[in-house]
Each structure stands twice: as C-alpha cells, then as structure tokens.
Amino acid sequence: MTATHRTARATRKIEKTTANADASTDATYATVTAGLHTHLVALLQTPLPTSEDDLLGALRGTPALRPAVDRGIASGLRAWLEDGVFAALGAPSAGSVRLSTSSIAGSAPRGGATALLRGSLVAQLVRLHVAGVEPSDPFDDAACALEASGRDDDLVTMLCDLDPDDHARLHAEVLAHASVLAERFPRVSPRWMPRCGVRQAIPLAGGGVQLRGIVDVALGASGGERANVCLIEVTTSVLEARHERVLAYLALLETLRTGETPLRVAAMSTADGAFVVHDVTPTLLAAAVGDVLQAVSECGGR
C-alpha cells in the first residue's frame, strides 16, 4: 500500500470518528502515532464522565487526550507582566507590592472569627480527606489537625477562646461542610501525587512586586510531555464570579512557577457541593494577567 492510500484510509477513519463523537457513542478513537502510521484504534479507557457529579473525573479527563505541555508561554506572560508593572510603578523597591488572591479577585464578605475558623477547619478536613483519613468526629479531628499544623497558632488560640454559643454554632457548621466534602470530593489516589496548601510566590520587577497564592489541592506532577497538573480551590462560601478569577490567577502563578501550563483548574464549594472546572488556556491566562496588572495599577494609584 502506498503512502497516499494509507493517508486516504486514515482520513476516512477520522471522518468516521467524528461521526461517532457526534453520535455520542461510548468509544473514543485515536491513532497510536502522530503521523497516522497506524489504524485508528478504540482507546481502552473511555472518557471519564464529566457530569456535575464527578469533580476528579472532570478535572483529570482522559489521560491520552491531554494536550502537550506548553513550555513557551510562561516567558511571554512574564514579559507581559514585567512591562505592565514597569508602566504602572516604574522600578518599585524590593517587596513593596504584595498581591494575593484577595487582592486580585476580592475577598468574601467578612463573617468574623467564626467564619475565619470555619474556613481553617474545613481546610484541615480537606487535607485529612486527601491523606485518606475518614474522620470519626470531623470537628475534633479538624481542630486537632489545626493545632498540629504549626501554621495557624493564632487561630488555635481564637478557637480555644470561643464562647460556648459560637463554639456550638461553629461545630454544627463544620459538620455540615464535612458532610458535603465527604459526599462530593472523591477519594484521591496517592499515585496522583496530591499536595495540599501548595504555596506560590512569584517575584516580578526584581522582587519589587510579589504575586502570592496558595493552592488548596494540587494533583499530578510537572515535567512530563503532557500537561497533567490540576489545581483545586476549595471554598466554604457559595461559588461566585470571583472564584473564576481566583482560578485564573492560580493557574497563572503555577505557569510562572513551573514554566508549564497546568491542565485544568477547579473550584469547589463545601457549602453546597457545587464545582466549576476550567481548561487552562492562553485566554484564561491572559485574563489573569489583565487582573494582575489592574491590581498593580491600583497599587500605583494609591
């Protein structure tokens, strides 16, 4: 068979595959090599359901269909940011501007000490969930984890000083969030390299501007041929438009930090179990750059 014949045959198969996809059949077809040297074959692993019931399924998708890692975009984004910072602030002194997720996307309405504690305790429950622990008493276990974390001593003191009424209310709230978390956040395999509380700290303008973020849960490792890092933001509030901006910002920082674009980002609310998942695209990253430069120019205007 000549090369022309093989190509023609492969083309017919692609048309057939497209028809199959349109018909929403279960099987997905792909070539084994990029150059269409082989017949199209059905993938052994059919796409994971991306319904609203499966957060990790929607995040991870089908491994074989993940895009190649884009290692060129980070330097372009950084150059864009550096130019924008210089235009807004000139050459700021080291550490003079620090931006966080709340600077970029706005923060949730303040709910006092109880809301702060609720967020911290639920964050500990997320960690325990990822570590594979099934809490017997979610509130006590979360409080125990908070105390042992070594990061939030002020919050531990605040928890100890809480009056009985507030304590009882907080207890009830944490149990409700724990229930949603257990029901809606699937178990995470250790093979997916889960990390919690991943810190991002990107210096710009020689350290004059620092972009900081914390990813609640990160899955997958960078360095491969295909993008496979997924970032999850877990919030105790109901999902709002600002969470979309948080996701874009975290994806931007991850791209600048590792030099590779992550695969997808997701936000999940433990208030009602809702979640959103986004592919990380150049458009999403460009929107995040716009948000950062907006925040930088606001800093310059003060």
Add this chain to the structure above:
Amino acid sequence: MTSAVHLRNASAGEVAAILREPSPPAEVLDARLRAALSTRLRAILPRRGGPRHRIDGYVVEKGAPSFTGPFLWNARAARRVLGTPAARAVASGVAGDPLTAAASEVDRLATRSVRPGARPGGLALWLASAPEVVRSLCALEAAGWATSLLGCVETSSPLGSVAVGIPDAWFEVPGAPVTLHGRRDAAVGAPSGADCRLSLLRLRDGLPGPRAVEGLALDGLVDALSAPERPLPARVVGVWPDAGVTLVVAFDGDVARAAAREVLVAAERLARPLQTLDSVPEAA
C-alpha cells in the same frame, strides 16, 4: 560578596545537569581557616554553662535564631525530617509514591519510639503519642516536601544518579557552645572519593531573600568542615520551587572564607544579648 548564577524555571533535568557538571580541580579546606574559625568562635561565644547555639543558613540570612521559644514538634517542623527519607524511598523504587512512602516513614518512626533509648523530645516519641489524625497530616506534609524535592531534580539518568535525602552536615566547634548546621537535600558525587567534589542541592521555601547566596555558601562551608579530608564541594544549588527560582553558587576557597566571616558575624549577633547582660552593673 559571594555571587551566584540565577536561573528561572529550571527543569528537573537541567538542575541534575548542573549538579553533574564537571568540577574544577580538587581543592581542600585550608586547615588554617578551620583553626582560625574555631578560635574566633570560642572567643565570641565562650563556654559558660549558657545555652548552646546553632548557626545555620537561616541564622546567617535573617540575622536571628531559627526559633526563640522552646521547640515543639508539629507537622510543618516534621515535614523535612519525614519527607527526605520518603523522597529517598521513591527515588530508589522502594515506594511507588511520596504519600505512601511518607506514611511508611511515620509508622516506622512511631514503632521505633517504643524501643529502649528513644531520644526524649524526638520526633519518634512525638509521633507515637500523637493521634492518628496528626500522623496522617504529618505524612501529607512530608509527601508535599518529597514531591517538591523529586520534582526539582531528575534523580536517575544514564549519566548517573543523584543521591536524594542525604544526611545534613554538622560541625561542633571544639570548646565553644556552638554547632554549625549545613542542610543538604541531594548530592552528586561519591562522598568517599578522594578527588571527587560533591555538588550539593538544597530545597528552600518561599522566595530567595537578599542574603540567600550567603546561606547557600554556609551550607557548603559546613559540608567542608564536617569532612576535612574530602575536597571542597564544587557547587551548592538552591532551589525555591514556590518561586521557580534556582541559584547556583560555585564553591571554592574564597567562598569558604567569605562564609566563615558570615559565621563570625552571626555568632557576634547571637552573643550580643549575653554581653549586654554581662555589662549591666550589679545593683548597689
């Protein structure tokens, strides 16, 4: 001032290649520097029954002790101690993933604590007495550390392996209440080789500060002091994965002397409160 090469978004393969770069001819630490440093430290921090001091990269960079209150174990403090052997287990193929390896390390230490001779105040005893929830949290934190370490350097390739999770370097200054502590998370080179110079890697949190290079130079100096028969390390590589920054310090005799001066400056800062107390005249 010690200089360094600054890299951004260096891949694990690139960091491994830097560690494996051929090193300049072997050079050993000047014995006079070692003796002079010990003499000066004895003069600055005389042994008077006061507290022992530890000088490490943090002290040199920040100009203050790592912690001022009594030390208490927590998940954050334990993550490197647990994460380093977890990374070693994954790199050597003993464990399939960092979280499983870290959980095994937690269990191993907790089991070891019941043996006679367990160190009071040590991590093993703390883990053994901690609830299951805390042990799981420690394993998760350690897995995060191990994943960062394994992600910042390619541990095996046809060019040779990178030793992950090697012990830190320590130097007890004879006759002075001070210990020098050099951290190192990975290395290339045979530690027993007569003319082989080590390349050291250190994993760091956050952003590199303005004195990060001096901290890395101290790590190299303590490595040299801890094994005077071995050549000086060829380079010390600091990786800040939070920021995607890598700094490479080429280490030689001049850098060692500069690092020794930084140790003396840090010791003088530590001694200042003592001298202030000594200089207060007694009440009439």
